[in-house]
Amino acid sequence: MRSELFFILDGAVKTAQAEASLPKVELPPWELTPSKEESHGDYASNVALVSAPYFKMSPRKIAEILVEHLDDTNNMIEKVEIAGPGFINFFIREERWLMELAGIPEAGDDWGRINLGQGEKVQVEFVSANPTGPLHIGHARGAVIGDVIANILASAGYDVWREYYINDAGNQMQTLGRSVFYRYRELGGEKLVFPENCYQGEYVRELAKEIWEREGGKFLSQPEEEAINFFADYSGQKILEGIRADLKAFGVEFDCYFSERELYRQGAVEVLLQELTEKNFIYEEDGSRWFRSTLYGDDKDRVVVRRTGEPTYFAADLAYHLNKLSRGFKKLIDIWGADHHGYVPRIKAGLRALGYKEDTLRVILVQLVNLLRDGVPVAMSTRSGEFVTLREVLDEVGKDAARYNFLMRRSDSHLDFDLEVAKRQSMENPVYYVQYAHARICSILRMAEERGIETTGCIEKSSYRLHLPEERALIKAAVRFPEIVEGAALMLEPHRVTFYLNEVAGLFHSYYNRYRVLGENEEETQARLFLINALRVVFRNGLTLLGVSAPERM
């Protein structure tokens, strides 16, 4: 609807220019937005205001000319007003709104699906935690945000690929191996001081026990370095299995887990270095090889190969991004913890040096989560082994509440996650507010069926036009859903969907308390059933986008 109106208004500009009623100059971008206030109609445009300096005319005069040139072929406009400094306010005909509403149940699960992406291949990389321990709550936020961004992009018509990158070539995996190996030796009766820089968590003991039970004490006699390799591989794999299972329970699944070792196996780092060298972006200094990232906005050049001949983590990471692009993805989206923000300029510099456009890679920084219990911070550290795992949170508060909580703030703002609050079934916990709206609608529909009222009718059957202000507001809100998906997809902001759903739920609850859907008047009942049926679709599709269930009873 908005795009149709936009087309009409844009057409008016062009016609007026063709007729020389307006000067033929290029216009800056202008807007057509849903009006905030009812007296301003349904949609408002600032085109006359924005174009005034370009046309060198007064905004109101421009508005008048544009209004004269509107070609409303489908007869959707009730009236047009020029208001304030020069806004053009559009009032849409009631019939048109009902038509839009009717499109919602018709579209069903596809309501909210748009073709913004036009099938473009996009990769979302997220979580990417090293398998040195179970996922904790800090990872959970990034997991949900990545997952929902992927959902939104898919709904917006992109061809989405979800990937988890495993940094398994570095020494963290060796540390894990050593940690488990030491615990294993303890099981063999050895008294040793467990190193402080090893992983302290209970899961390390469990892995050691597992190996002991399967393999016995045979590694006690092996050289440490050899044994550690086995322990690292075994433990990493086991932990990764656990991570996968936890993520799955959290509603997050990946198309691919990509290993850093695989990257080396393919020689990707060499290819990268060669390419950078050919393009003259590499120089040597102090025995190290440096990449001139400052040429592309980084604040200093970066080492890519150390004196030892070993590529840096940065080199591998850049090679990985190049690898992604070589697989045909047109856009890359990385979800990172905000503590890695310093990394953004250098990776972007690398991609630009290799000839990719600035916006090829978009990095979403996710701020850390403060975990609280009844307002008291819960201390966490992977190394010390003190952390609340994702699994524990899931078991305690459930998937829906956990996910919804992570989606209630912008990614880049700090988030307090209170375990006790997340368990409460009140408005402190808006997930239930939205789910309740859905369940309520389902309940009404059930009741209607029990009473033998037709619930799947079409709006044309009823003479009742849903003309109440509350009904108009609900229709508009429901019709706006695809625009919300579009905005969330463009800005990569999942929280927009969350806020939207809260808003629509609020409108609905309010409406429900004030008016009866199943009332005395049959025509009215039919029309209202039609309305809430459309709302049910909006709630279900919206919640599905968030990976949250839409229960029919609660």
Place this chain on the structure above:
RNA sequence: GGGCGAUUAGCUCAGGUGGAUAGAGCGUUGGCCUCCGAAGCCAAAGGCCCCGGGUUCGAGUCCCGGAUCGCCCA
């Protein structure tokens, strides 16, 4: 010492990429179940949008400077 992000109601936060009279929840106070689900609704109170400049028809939003907090790098 440099960089990134933040600062909006008592608290936690939204405010499509500059639009008309700044919003929501929690909390506080007072109301609403004989009736489709009270996990809900209605009403009231609550604001120097951190401070100071600038850009323009118009700034919570953009630019510059400063303050405070968080993080990253030296």
